[in-house]
Amino acid sequence: MILARLDVDGFRNLEGAADFSPSLNIFYGDNAQGKTNWLEAVYVLGTTKSFRTSQLRDCISFDAARSLITGLTERESISKQLQTLISPSSKELYANGKRETLSRYLGNLTVFSLSLEGMEVIRGDASNRRRLIDRGIVALSPAYLDRLAEYNRVVKQKNKLLVTAQESGSPARFYSQIEVWNEQLISVASEVHTARSSYVQMAEAQLERENHGRAIFGAESVSIGYRSCLEGKGDLSRYSELLHERLALRMPAEIAAGHCLIGPHRDDIELLADGREVARFGSAGQQRSTLFLLVLAQISIYTSTYEERPVLLIDDIDAELDRGRIEALISELEGRAQTFVSTSRRAIANRYRDRARVLLVERGRIAKDTPAFYETAAPATRQALEVQTLDAYDEEEAPALE
Amino acid sequence: MLDYAEPVTRLIDELKKLPGIGHKSAQRLAFYLLRSGRNEAERLIDSIREVKDKIILCSTCNNFTDVDPCRFCAGAGRDHRIILVVEEPLNLVTIEKTREYKGLYHVLHGALSPIRGIGPEELKIKGLLERLRSSEVEEVILATNPNTEGEATANYLSRLLKPLGLKITRIAMGVPVGSDLEYADEVTMHKALTNRHEI
Numbered sequence: 001m002i003l004a005r006l007d008v009d010g011f012r013n014l015e016g017a018a019d020f021s022p023s024l025n026i027f028y029g030d031n032a033q034g035k036t037n038w039l040e041a042v043y044v045l046g047t048t049k050s051f052r053t054s055q056l057r058d059c060i061s062f063d064a065a066r067s068l069i070t071g072l073t074e075r076e077s078i079s080k081q082l083q084t085l086i087s088p089s090s091k092e093l094y095a096n097g098k099r100e101t102l103s104r105y106l107g108n109l110t111v112f113s114l115s116l117e118g119m120e121v122i123r124g125d126a127s128n129r130r131r132l133i134d135r136g137i138v139a140l141s142p143a144y145l146d147r148l149a150e151y152n153r154v155v156k157q158k159n160k161l162l163v164t165a166q167e168s169g170s171p172a173r174f175y176s177q178i179e180v181w182n183e184q185l186i187s188v189a190s191e192v193h194t195a196r197s198s199y200v201q202m203a204e205a206q207l208e209r210e211n212h213g214r215a216i217f218g219a220e221s222v223s224i225g226y227r228s229c230l231e232g233k234g235d236l237s238r239y240s241e242l243l244h245e246r247l248a249l250r251m252p253a254e255i256a257a258g259h260c261l262i263g264p265h266r267d268d269i270e271l272l273a274d275g276r277e278v279a280r281f282g283s284a285g286q287q288r289s290t291l292f293l294l295v296l297a298q299i300s301i302y303t304s305t306y307e308e309r310p311v312l313l314i315d316d317i318d319a320e321l322d323r324g325r326i327e328a329l330i331s332e333l334e335g336r337a338q339t340f341v342s343t344s345r346r347a348i349a350n351r352y353r354d355r356a357r358v359l360l361v362e363r364g365r366i367a368k369d370t371p372a373f374y375e376t377a378a379p380a381t382r383q384a385l386e387v388q389t390l391d392a393y394d395e396e397e398a399p400a401l402e
Numbered sequence: 403m404l405d406y407a408e409p410v411t412r413l414i415d416e417l418k419k420l421p422g423i424g425h426k427s428a429q430r431l432a433f434y435l436l437r438s439g440r441n442e443a444e445r446l447i448d449s450i451r452e453v454k455d456k457i458i459l460c461s462t463c464n465n466f467t468d469v470d471p472c473r474f475c476a477g478a479g480r481d482h483r484i485i486l487v488v489e490e491p492l493n494l495v496t497i498e499k500t501r502e503y504k505g506l507y508h509v510l511h512g513a514l515s516p517i518r519g520i521g522p523e524e525l526k527i528k529g530l531l532e533r534l535r536s537s538e539v540e541e542v543i544l545a546t547n548p549n550t551e552g553e554a555t556a557n558y559l560s561r562l563l564k565p566l567g568l569k570i571t572r573i574a575m576g577v578p579v580g581s582d583l584e585y586a587d588e589v590t591m592h593k594a595l596t597n598r599h600e601i
Contacts, residue, residue, distance in 0.1 A: 103587075143588035153550050161516035177521065180514070180558045184550060 001308050002338045003042060003109060004079065005072040010064030011044075011086075012037040013364035021357035022074075023334060027342040028349035029361035035342035038361060039113075039313045042340055045071045045084050046111030046311060047135070048091060048102065051118070057088045073109050075308065082108050106142040110302060110310040112295050112337075114320070121294070122287045123279055126268040130196075133226075133269055136298045137199050140305055144195055151188040155260050157181055163258045171255045178255075182247045185263060190240045192264040193228065199301070200226040200269060206297035216328040217289030222273050224294065229266040288320060292329070299337050312337040318345045330355075410436065462533065464509040464526045466491050474498075474507055481505045486543040487530065487559065489513050489552060497545065505543075508533065513551040514558060522558065530559075534566055541569040548575050548593075 007017040013034050027035040036052075040059070043051050050056055060067045066087040073080050082105075083094040093105040120128045137144045158181040165174035204224050234242045246262050247254075254261050271278045271294070273286045282290065295312070302310050312333065317326055326348065333339050343349065349358045360368040404411050410432055417428035435443055459465070460472035467473065474480060484505030488494050494507050510525045533539065544559055546552035560570050576594030577586045586594070 141588075146587070146589060150550060157516050157550065157554070161521075164516060164521075176561065177514070177516075177558065180554050180561065181516075183557055184554050 001073050001075040001109065001310075003045075003071055003311055004074050006038075006041060006045070007070040008041050008067070009070075010061045010067035011041050011069055012059055012061055012067075014038060014041060014061075015365050018359055018366045018369070019357075020338070020340070022338055024330060024352060024356035025338075025340045026349055026352060026356050026358045027340065027361050028346070028358055029344065029367075031344055033361045034364040035344070035361045036315050037364065038359075039315055039340055039342055041069050042071075042311065043111050043113055043313055044086075045069045045082055046109035048084055048093060048105065051113050051115055051313075051315075056086050056091060060086055060088065071109065080108065103142045103145045106138060106145065110139045111313060112139075112298055112302075112310055113313040113315070114292060114295055115313070115315040116319070118291055118295075119287065122271065122282075122291055126266075129269040129271070130265075130267065132294070132298075133196055133199055133203075136203070136301065137195050139298075139302050139310065140199075141195075147188060147191050147195070151185075151192050151264065154181060154184045154188060155263065155265055158185060159259045162255050162260070165255045166258050171252070174255070175251065178251060179248075182244070182251075185260075186240055186243050186247070189243055189263050193239050193267075196264065196267070197226040197228070200224055202301050203294070203297045206300045207293060210293055210296060210300070216325055216332060217292055221275070222271070222278070222290050222293045223275075224297075225270045225272075227268045227270050228264075229262055229268075296332070303336060309335070309337050312339045314339065314341040316343065317341040318343050318348060406432075462529075463507045464511060464529065465494055465507060479504065483538055483540040484543065485530070485533065485539050485541075486545050488545050489547055489555070493545065493547075505541075506539075510546070510555070513546055513555040515551045525555070527559070527562070531562070534563065534568065539568065541571060543571050543573065545573045 002022045003020055004022075005017060005019050008014040014037050018038065027038050029035055040050055040052060043049070044056070044059065048056075050059060053059070066085060068086075069084045071082045073082060081094075081096050083097075085092040085094070093100045093102065095105060095108060121132050134144070134148060158178070161174065161178060161181060165171040165178065168174065207222050207224060228236060228239075230236060230239070230242055230246060233246055236242065243262070250261055260266075271290055273282045273290050276282070278287055278290045299310055299312060314320070314329075321329065330339070330352065349360075352358070357369065359366045406414065413432045413435070414425075414428045417423055417431050418425060420428075423431070435446075456468045457466050458468070458470060460467045460470055460475055462471045462475040465472050465474065469476075481504045485508050486497065486503060486505055487508045487510060488497065489510050489512060491509055491511075494509060497503055497507075508526070508530050510527065510530075512520050512525050514520060514522065514525070534542070542559075542563055544556040546555045546559075556572055560572075563570050574597055575590070576597060577583060577590060583591075
């Protein structure tokens, strides 16, 4: 599936529409013109979340009451219109003009992203890593989202009950009630555990296969493993029984703590570069490579499951990678994902203008766009445009990248 | 300054407290009532007052009723060996509409939800236990909602009732009748497959 066109209204500083190439698209322009905002709009359209803010209403432009992102996707020869409408108090999702629920909407456009914020996955706390894995699973099976929501709801209910039990002074009175919630927890927790550990296994198998990726990033070997909080406590292959035992054993401790101490919400994902924990022992470069390889592995899992390409966003590609690596990465992605990158480097826009659609962003608008722009234009206009567009990119001699 | 005369504002505010009524609907209802004849408004006032005066909870099953015990509990044609447990009186109506169920009911008036401060004491569980101890009941059907809270409630009740040696059943969950399989979500489908039966 590819994103063919994007129309924005009231989203940050963006205005107008953009048409995209099925392979590589480069948002190019000076700083603070809105390149990242375009990437963000694609991300929001696909995931209904932003990679920059947890408050989606922050994306509404200052002079608008709401923002509407409209995308046109193409899957084989079928096109579909997707819309995300953000207002200060709500978020509405539409497919072909019909309102959709989140889990039904999400399968329409699968977006992965690589950005500086993404480094939290490596360096931040475990919740970032769980989220990355969960998003990967949702891309494969949107219904997983409902199971996660259900799990979180049970945890919330049980947390409240644990606090009540603790404050009551006679916690024993609450044991039978807590057991009831434990049972609810166990049934959903097993599903989450199974989904996550099998996804991580697929990712690990994919990472072993990513020889090209390794060559690009120079990391010798990256591996991933799911670390359940029950690790070392017994036989994980009979997860439900083990969780049941542990929950019974730890009930007094959970009451004392006033919140759930065991379950998938306490699990972590271990990332190793050359056999060592990358967050603690890896260099900045190794950490970045690990994240890139991980996202590439997620793309491969998606592609091999659905036999179609997802969308990949790379914000500020030149800040992340040097010229050689950009080149290697772009060739690597060819045919594997519809890629959108942003850059302020004229040299990069220039270098790829034959293979990519370059979209010049000025004050939120796509000011110029090449080459598809003149593919469809009449010969005379085409000539005029050619001069114009090439001028725009050739003014500056491409500086050598480090 | 208020947008409406003070009594109108008060009416709109009261209407807005009703479930499913937002500001616009409340405004529309209020202006409808303003324009309607005095008789119509009086009838509405009277009928609200009447339910408040006359409707009580059945001392046996906790359903809304104007006579105690209610028509179901006192009904001669009902099977006194089965009790079906629901969360809300409205759920009872849905089941009664099938005209299939001839047993008795028990309304809990809620489901377990620690977040909302609802524990077993807040539900009408004590009365249910008393009923089971002192009657000829053989089966209890747990028909709480198929969501997290309803499941927890059913779970809690089944643990509580097991020692009484009764038959305890849970309503089946699966694909909705009269619709297409393609519209069933994964969880429902999963439940339907797990609970499949031989034909």
